[in-house]
Amino acid sequence: MPVIIGIPRSLLFYKYYPLWKTFFEELGAEVTTSGHTTKAVLQEGLKLSVDEACLPVKVAFGHVQALRERVDYIFIPRLVSVSPREYICPKFLGFPDMVRQCVQGLPAIIDTSINMYRREGDMFRQFSEMGAHICKNPLKITAAYRKARSEMARFDSRVEAGMLPEEAFINREGIPGDGPDHRPTVAVVGHPYNIYDSFININLIKRLEESGINIVTADNVPERLVNSYAGTLNKKLFWTLGRRMVGAAYHFTDNPSIRGIIHVASFACGPDSMTGDMIERKVRRKGNLPFLNLILDEHTGEAGIVTRIEAFLDMVNMHGQASGI
Ligand code: SF4
Structure with missing residues (x-):
């Protein structure tokens, strides 16, 4: 045995x-x-x-x-x-x-x-x-x-290549979403255990997909791009996961196909409070890209999350119309 x-x-x-x-x-x-x-x-x-x-x-x-x-x-x-x-x-x-x-x-x-x-x-x-x-x-x-x-x-x-981890665990060829895709793309940035565990984030990814949103995460960004954007910081971030999140988010702010950024953080997490602030400041400096900071703990209620996601998606749509996308 x-x-x-x-x-x-x-x-x-x-x-x-x-x-x-x-x-x-x-x-x-x-x-x-x-x-x-x-x-x-x-x-x-x-x-x-x-x-x-x-x-x-x-x-x-x-x-x-x-x-x-x-x-x-x-x-x-x-x-x-x-x-x-x-x-x-x-x-x-x-x-x-x-x-x-x-x-x-x-x-x-x-x-x-x-x-x-x-x-x-x-x-x-x-x-x-x-x-x-x-x-x-x-x-x-x-x-x-x-x-x-x-x-x-x-x-x-x-x-x-664009898969979420649980899709990529299954050893198969091909990339989901191949071909023309006109759905708006939103970047979701956070620790893997917060963004891929649908119970922790109250089904965030599924809710976005059901609202017609295409999702990219920090893990979908190639390492060389993460390094290049994280390298623009005055001081090296010595947390591996935080550095990846910040580098990827900075890249997303430069990517015109990204229509909004959601940062997912844990309540009482020191690294998240700092990286979340860095990402939000960068987004604000770059213009009016919709940004949502979701802080999760065991008391987070579904109704509150749904309301905030809906408001964020309204901003994504308004921003897209204003930009003529
Ligand atoms: S404190 Fe923050 S970085 Fe550490 S395990 Fe918790 S969520 Fe992750």
Whole structure:
């Protein structure tokens, strides 16, 4: 019987799932995930986490709880840095410890530290450590790592070509939306766990699509453009995800096909409060591009979100008419 590894559908799942899944599967493990976020998952998360945590972390507790009885291991990497000379939010670093303290009846946790601050090459050693939980053969681990990296590169290129992550998880050719498309395009910028988890954002993407809007996200912007726009800042932003959001949003303000920008943030998130402000100031400086700042927590109500989206879409339409688009 293969070892079963559970990967919570939360936090950086939407960014790295193909990498982690391929690696463990190539080593002979069976990989399973928690389901999509629901009210019950959030309720469990609220019971287990500390009050001060942001909504995505509270939700992540609920996903761990949903997996814990049906797997041999839960994969909760201790993410410190995913890019040289940059960090990500310290909540990722502490999450495995918070889970051990707060969740009862856990299976073994694979909490290998992923820290590429010094150099990207350190990742192979860290994956070797991670793989040793499943397999002791270094040749097999090396082959699994290579396969996982190439699957991740394919996933990234599908996302850059315009897919949303859950479309890109399915290994198929072609780009959705190929061909002429006259729908207005709106950019949605935020952490992946906020914009791709439809429960957290109260179905934002679906609501926009049903209103006839074409969506692009920061993840659809090629790395070279993100770097070039983020490079215009006076000082380098050392948060990988924040740098990507700001670089992509600055690019969107220069792109005439973008008819509005929505920034999605978590209440009580330090990085979001800063990057959101930087993006809003840039949008205001560039003119009258419609901008909506959505701040989410577990008390956010559907009615309030719907009203704000409708008002934003009215602005998008008025702006389009005024610009003759
Ligand atoms: S960056 Fe913000 S939203 Fe993300 S885990 Fe950290 S505090 Fe939470």
